[in-house]
Amino acid sequence: MKSPIYVKIVEDIRNKISSGELNPGDDLPSETTLCNEYDTSRMTVRKGLSILSNEGYIYSIPGKGYFVKKPDYNKYIFVYDEMNNLINNVDKIELLSVDIIFPDEELAGNLQISKNKKVIMIRRLFYTEEEPMAYDIKYLLYQRGVPIVENEIENATFPEMISNRTSLYDLNKELIIYAKVPEERTKKLLHIYDEIALFVVEQKLYDIEDRPIGLGITYFRGDYIKLHGVSK
Structure with missing residues (x-):
């Protein structure tokens, strides 16, 4: 069974962060770019980005976009x-x-x-x-x-x-x-x-x-x- 598009977005960006392809402070592609890359709607892209944000991988700055978050090593x-x-x-x-x-x-x-x-x-x-x-x-x-x-x-x-x-x-x-x-x-x-x-x-x-x-x-x-x- 094929996974939903938002799951693929989450997995791809998570893998890029884990592998070091994306580092803390790096900006992610814009929502429009991700819509075109995955041939999907803005709502689907935002759902994937929201999951990554809740998991602590990224954060957003209004008007500027999404960025890779530095891991919190002191949180247990x-x-x-x-x-x-x-x-x-x-x-x-x-x-x-x-x-x-x-x-x-x-x-x-x-x-x-x-x-x-x-x-x-x-x-x-x-x-x-x-x-x-x-x-x-x-x-x-x-x-x-x-x-x-x-x-x-x-x-x-x-x-x-x-x-x-x-x-x-x-x-x-x-x-x-x-x-x-x-x-x-x-x-x-x-x-x-x-x-x-x-x-x-x-x-x-x-x-x-x-x-x-x-x-x-x-x-x-x-x-x-x-x-x-x-x-x-």
């Missing part, structure tokens, strides 16, 4: 699941507390709220084979009339915790990963007796209008987590 894609990673899975969760608090200055800044706005704080411990592997804290904006059901949040992921507040399809998420020396309270919870840094993952959830609706901070023991990213 990885999957983060707070309950599962490459070397360990959470097999038990202990709900430590659910409290309604007033945020300090740092938390209020992260959630873009005033210090007199109430926040729900959820504290949990994650276990693997009876050993605590992570200390988890979640902060959610308090909403009057929205019940806090402890049985539902005890084993829930962060997005699941706010599923009754907003559609999961409308969520935007941000991750920050860093190392931090634990405080004494955290060391006791995680049975840490040496001076070692923890693997910390901060999750921030935004609604469809990019307003913060939750902040999560999970402190992992370094020997219980491993993440994997790929560059495409």
Whole structure:
């Protein structure tokens, strides 16, 4: 079965870029030239160019045309699941507390709220084979009339915790990963007796209008987590 013309356009230009025939910054033939070369419509040519643009091979400058894009060598894609990673899975969760608090200055800044706005704080411990592997804290904006059901949040992921507040399809998420020396309270919870840094993952959830609706901070023991990213 013969491939559609736009697929051939995509494959031909992609091959020219991969082989070095076209280099970053080089301009592509005009839409009119491509229409004539492939004996097809402008709509078909634009469909092929759109696919190449979405794949990161080219970019456009209005009024000037299409150009080969420089590869982004620093971009990686990885999957983060707070309950599962490459070397360990959470097999038990202990709900430590659910409290309604007033945020300090740092938390209020992260959630873009005033210090007199109430926040729900959820504290949990994650276990693997009876050993605590992570200390988890979640902060959610308090909403009057929205019940806090402890049985539902005890084993829930962060997005699941706010599923009754907003559609999961409308969520935007941000991750920050860093190392931090634990405080004494955290060391006791995680049975840490040496001076070692923890693997910390901060999750921030935004609604469809990019307003913060939750902040999560999970402190992992370094020997219980491993993440994997790929560059495409």
